[in-house]
Amino acid sequence: MKLFDSHCHLTDSPLFADLDEVFNRAANVGVCRFIVPAYDLESSRSACRLAAKYVSVRAAIGLHPAWLSQTTVNDKFSPEPLRQLARLRSPVAIGEIGLDYALDQYLAEFQATVLRAQLELALVLSLPVIIHCRRAFEPLYLILREFPGVVGVIHAYGGGPKLVEKFIALGYYIGFGGGLTRPNAKKVRQTAMVVPSERILLETDAPYIGSHTVLKGESEPRDVLAVAQALAILRGWSLDETASLTTTNVKRLFSV
């Protein structure tokens, strides 16, 4: 059985300081490959460095909406540094990018501008995108619809089972993480029941999103196994079947 963590921040502590052990613990439970997304320029560069060093790692580059809220240079955004990095380092995706209205302070218009610019970049580079979204699924949908040539994954999807059909119709994949392991996470579990099997990705968002048994900030790629187990039970699939389906999906989406 081979599992793929489609979203883990191996560039961040505490994972980065202990990578060999993190890889070992993952391999022990069949988690063998990793997509490492970024949230600013520095993490984009770090993700690319990791991908150059480890064959099991592939990088994504992009600017996350939470990072935007820390910058005051609203009118100075340019996708140019990302474009240059993409030329040099061949990332497999643009991400994570998106909209986040759950932040204490957010600039909805600025978020939309930067998201559109990065979707445009993905289109030009023929790369898929990794989307982050909190409390902004309707506006997100309208923006993604403007870019019919772009596909990707909505990671740690929390928009519910009704809206998910609209994203599926646009061609998007849906990422499920530790939330699925929580017995009381009704919305996420209902969503996992309706997403077509060929559109499901597994992830941990390690170290950030925890699970039923792992605390926030302490998760690792090995925890993708628990997500696979939860999905298998929900859908009535065997664990092997779940692993093979979802790993095939990651490979198809990111061409890896």
Ligand SMILES: [Zn+2]
């Ligand atoms: Zn993330």
